[in-house]
Amino acid sequence: MDIGSYMAEVGREARAASRLMARATTQAKNAALHEAGAAIAAARAELAAANGEDMARAAGQGLDAAALDRLKLTDARIDAMIEGLSQVAALPDPVGVITDLAYRPSGIQVGRMRVPLGVVGIIYESRPNVTADAASLCLKSGNAAILRGGSESLASNRVIAACMHRGLRAAGLPERALQVIATADRAAVGHLITMPEHVDVIVPRGGKGLIERISADARIPVLKHLDGICHVYIDDRADLDKAFAVALNAKTQRYGTCNTMETLLVAAPVAAAILPRLGAAYAEHGVELRGCARSCELLPQAVRATEEDWSTEYLAPILAIRVVADLDEAVEHIARYGSQHTDAIVTEDYSRARRFLREVDSSSVMVNASTRFADGFEYGLGAEIGISTDKIHARGPVGLEGLTSQKYVVLGDGHVRG
Amino acid sequence: MDIGSYMAEVGREARAASRLMARATTQAKNAALHEAGAAIAAARAELAAANGEDMARAAGQGLDAAALDRLKLTDARIDAMIEGLSQVAALPDPVGVITDLAYRPSGIQVGRMRVPLGVVGIIYESRPNVTADAASLCLKSGNAAILRGGSESLASNRVIAACMHRGLRAAGLPERALQVIATADRAAVGHLITMPEHVDVIVPRGGKGLIERISADARIPVLKHLDGICHVYIDDRADLDKAFAVALNAKTQRYGTCNTMETLLVAAPVAAAILPRLGAAYAEHGVELRGCARSCELLPQAVRATEEDWSTEYLAPILAIRVVADLDEAVEHIARYGSQHTDAIVTEDYSRARRFLREVDSSSVMVNASTRFADGFEYGLGAEIGISTDKIHARGPVGLEGLTSQKYVVLGDGHVRG
Numbered sequence: 001m002d003i004g005s006y007m008a009e010v011g012r013e014a015r016a017a018s019r020l021m022a023r024a025t026t027q028a029k030n031a032a033l034h035e036a037g038a039a040i041a042a043a044r045a046e047l048a049a050a051n052g053e054d055m056a057r058a059a060g061q062g063l064d065a066a067a068l069d070r071l072k073l074t075d076a077r078i079d080a081m082i083e084g085l086s087q088v089a090a091l092p093d094p095v096g097v098i099t100d101l102a103y104r105p106s107g108i109q110v111g112r113m114r115v116p117l118g119v120v121g122i123i124y125e126s127r128p129n130v131t132a133d134a135a136s137l138c139l140k141s142g143n144a145a146i147l148r149g150g151s152e153s154l155a156s157n158r159v160i161a162a163c164m165h166r167g168l169r170a171a172g173l174p175e176r177a178l179q180v181i182a183t184a185d186r187a188a189v190g191h192l193i194t195m196p197e198h199v200d201v202i203v204p205r206g207g208k209g210l211i212e213r214i215s216a217d218a219r220i221p222v223l224k225h226l227d228g229i230c231h232v233y234i235d236d237r238a239d240l241d242k243a244f245a246v247a248l249n250a251k252t253q254r255y256g257t258c259n260t261m262e263t264l265l266v267a268a269p270v271a272a273a274i275l276p277r278l279g280a281a282y283a284e285h286g287v288e289l290r291g292c293a294r295s296c297e298l299l300p301q302a303v304r305a306t307e308e309d310w311s312t313e314y315l316a317p318i319l320a321i322r323v324v325a326d327l328d329e330a331v332e333h334i335a336r337y338g339s340q341h342t343d344a345i346v347t348e349d350y351s352r353a354r355r356f357l358r359e360v361d362s363s364s365v366m367v368n369a370s371t372r373f374a375d376g377f378e379y380g381l382g383a384e385i386g387i388s389t390d391k392i393h394a395r396g397p398v399g400l401e402g403l404t405s406q407k408y409v410v411l412g413d414g415h416v417r418g
Numbered sequence: 419m420d421i422g423s424y425m426a427e428v429g430r431e432a433r434a435a436s437r438l439m440a441r442a443t444t445q446a447k448n449a450a451l452h453e454a455g456a457a458i459a460a461a462r463a464e465l466a467a468a469n470g471e472d473m474a475r476a477a478g479q480g481l482d483a484a485a486l487d488r489l490k491l492t493d494a495r496i497d498a499m500i501e502g503l504s505q506v507a508a509l510p511d512p513v514g515v516i517t518d519l520a521y522r523p524s525g526i527q528v529g530r531m532r533v534p535l536g537v538v539g540i541i542y543e544s545r546p547n548v549t550a551d552a553a554s555l556c557l558k559s560g561n562a563a564i565l566r567g568g569s570e571s572l573a574s575n576r577v578i579a580a581c582m583h584r585g586l587r588a589a590g591l592p593e594r595a596l597q598v599i600a601t602a603d604r605a606a607v608g609h610l611i612t613m614p615e616h617v618d619v620i621v622p623r624g625g626k627g628l629i630e631r632i633s634a635d636a637r638i639p640v641l642k643h644l645d646g647i648c649h650v651y652i653d654d655r656a657d658l659d660k661a662f663a664v665a666l667n668a669k670t671q672r673y674g675t676c677n678t679m680e681t682l683l684v685a686a687p688v689a690a691a692i693l694p695r696l697g698a699a700y701a702e703h704g705v706e707l708r709g710c711a712r713s714c715e716l717l718p719q720a721v722r723a724t725e726e727d728w729s730t731e732y733l734a735p736i737l738a739i740r741v742v743a744d745l746d747e748a749v750e751h752i753a754r755y756g757s758q759h760t761d762a763i764v765t766e767d768y769s770r771a772r773r774f775l776r777e778v779d780s781s782s783v784m785v786n787a788s789t790r791f792a793d794g795f796e797y798g799l800g801a802e803i804g805i806s807t808d809k810i811h812a813r814g815p816v817g818l819e820g821l822t823s824q825k826y827v828v829l830g831d832g833h834v835r836g
Contacts, residue, residue: 019753019779022776022777022779023776023777096776102798104796104797104798106791106796108787108791108796110796110797110798113775113776113783115779115809117809117810118779118809200809200810201810221639221810221811239832241832242831242832245832245834246830246832246833246834248834249834249835250834253834253835335437344828346832357531357827358440358441358514358531359440359441361437361440361533361536361825362825363825363826364825364826364827364828365531365825365826365827365828366827366828366829366830367828367829367830368829368830368831368832368833369526369828369829369830369832369833369834370830370833370834370835372834372835373524373526373828373830373833373835374826374828378522378524378526378528378835379522379528379826380520380522380528391533391535391536391618391823392535392618392619392639392810392811392823393639393810393811395823395824395825395826396825396826397826405809405810405813406813407779407780407781407782407783407813407814408781408782408783408792408797408813408814408815409775409782409783409784410762410782410783410784410785410787410791410792411784411785411786411787412664412784412785412786412787412788412791413660413786414657414659414660414663414664414764414786414787415664415786415787415788415791416663416664416666416667416668416671416787416788416790417667417671417788417790417791417796
């Protein structure tokens with residue numbers, strides 16, 4: 001079978017399975033997730049062997065150390081995968097939730113019911129644990145999923161998918177609700193992202209290059225995350241102890257995450273009071289500083305930032321620092337250079353806090369809190385399939401709700417329109 | 419200036435204006451709409467003259483009678499436009515509404531704030547009143563709008579846009595928040611739908627051909643409405659008086675609307691009891707019937723339906739009728755032939771009503787109510803920019819809320835992540 005026909009067949013099967021998943025009971029979906037976890041636990045040796053195969057082949061193909069690390073399934077990572085399935089089972093089922101059901105003047109009752117999107121296509125790179133994590137969110141939200149992992153993790157993904165299938169079967173749900181693309185042929189992705197009749201949304205997980213390529217070519221909506229150029233603005237009415245704590249945590253708590261601060265903005269009147277203290281703390285953490293002219297005067301270890309620094313997501317122990325005149329200049333800087341991901345103000349001023357929340361157009365806006373809080377677990381979504389920097393459909397951390405839509409329900413008693 | 423540079427300039431201006439609109443007060447936005455209405459009232463003669471020009475040119479170019487009727491701005495239509503502006507001003511402002519603000523275990527408060535999408539591109543055919551209707555919804559929801567009307571209504575659109583600009587100016591809001599594409603060059607649309615950096619969403623209003631072309635070529639999300647193949651299913655546990663009322667109203671209250679019933683499904687056990695009675699009523703209204711074999715036995719005036727009839731949106735006094743075995747067969751028929759727009763069941767059976775609501779995957783699902791209720795006014799949205807048959811972002815009637823998104827707001831007191 002050629003790749004186009006194979007993918008169309010996968011799509012048709014997914015569409016058919018999605019109709020059954022949409023009406024699956026909460027109990028059945030939870031049972032499938034628990035059974036899948038038990039199956040992974042039982043297949044631990046088999047999974048380790050398959051992952052060993054993937055690792056050996058990848059090493060032979062010269063994959064770098066970071067990619068090999070992402071590919072490796074340690075015992076702890078397998079435990080986390082099983083635990084993740086159990087956590088998703090414990091989340092409230094979004095499907096069927098009816099809200100705002102109210103009588104209208106005509107006498108009909110109108111409300112909205114949450115429903116699955118249908119078929120979700122997930123395209124990801126080396127981490128095989130995504131196979132279980134992403135699939136569990138899709139299934140719990142009543143969707144069918146088509147997964148396309150990296151070719152380097154094919155053997156690991158197959159074993160995980162087989163365990164998920166065991167779970168679905170045990171719960172009386174269709175196995176084809178989860179399909180893992182069985183070919184390493186790169187053309188499979190091209191077909192997956194151009195079948196709007198079979199696939200409702202694409203979620204790419206991986207580097208920016210992957211996401212940009214997919215977004216450019218997709219004929220289906222893409223829930224995507226591009227840059228995370230996050231800012232903290234220390235206002236001149238900030239409590240400087242809070243400012244210190246937030247600005248330090250936002251940069252140093254983890255370096256490689258998308259919600260890590262990449263640029264610190266400081267109001268000129270407090271720059272001399274806060275920057276040297278922060279600079280010493282960043283130095284202790286080995287953070288390289290790149291500052292504007294005024295920042296460099298106050299921070300002897302800083303080098304001069306170039307224009308490019310303001311729009312760079314370092315994902316590393318590097319921080320750009322700029323002294324700004326006031327809130328207006330901070331908001332302007334964020335609008336110009338930011339990526340609409342997560343931005344925070346530190347201030348005790350009521351009106352400025354309100355203005356920042358309203359005027360900064362990012363998926364998360366914060367007052368006196370570290371940008372590192374921007375994620376699904378911290379927000380109470382349970383788990384996230386990704387963080388969206390788009391505005392359409394879902395913005396910010398995307399959990400189960402982001403994999404659903406709402407339809408209108410109308411209840412009448414023989415009502416007709418006049 | 420070439421068309422590409424012109425459109426890019428329009429896009430940049432819209433983006434800049436959208437930032438100001440996003441923070442505009444409710445008071446200013448409402449004032450702009452009221453002032454625009456007053457300006458249209460004052461420009462009635464000028465508008466009539468411009469519309470006369472458009473009509474004369476269109477007639478000369480051989481536009482058909484239906485298109486000429488859509489193009490014409492009668493006094494009543496101008497009144498409706500002014501009234502529409504005032505109604506949108508009276509709607510609650512969705513922007514800035516914060517929901518679900520709650521404390522998390524970490525101590526931060528997390529909620530969601532409703533925010534404008536940014537820049538909305540509207541592409542429409544001859545009706546010039548869309549210029550005021552669509553623009554008012556975009557502006558009230560804090561967006562900037564780029565309008566591309568049909569070339570046949572260019573003169574009318576210019577006068578309406580000038581009135582809207584007078585309103586914006588009077589309220590201290592940027593005129594460039596509303597731009598009407600000034601060229602008849604068809605390439606303008608091609609640019610408009612492929613500038614994701616300047617435009618956030620496209621709303622096409624017009625025939626299916628227009629919408630399909632735009633959806634195929636757009637590089638920006640499209641809020642679209644394709645077919646409205648709506649069903650009423652009369653269950654064998656229906657109250658037949660309610661069934662009669664709903665099935666008659668759903669077909670005959672208006673023929674050309676997307677929420678009009680196009681196929682009637684009747685459970686076999688009640689077909690003989692309800693179809694002849696309905697058939698007589700349809701005959702009185704001059705509705706042509708196309709039935710399955712069993713329907714034709716019960717309805718002497720019916721002709722046999724072809725396979726094509728089940729997936730045809732007639733938009734006319736024609737109705738397809740099929741006798742089905744039961745609810746399962748009805749749900750299956752709707753899944754196969756429907757357009758996921760609006761479908762209704764008539765039944766007194768509790769469990770079947772619940773099943774229909776859950777299992778039919780349409781933007782509106784109804785029990786014992788006419789499909790004709792599926793619109794923004796009847797649902798309490800105030801006004802609608804369209805009805806979406808998509809699942810992503812907005813489904814069903816799209817009002818002000820569909821032109822917004824939600825961002826996360828996080829309030830802390832110096833909180834950092836552990």
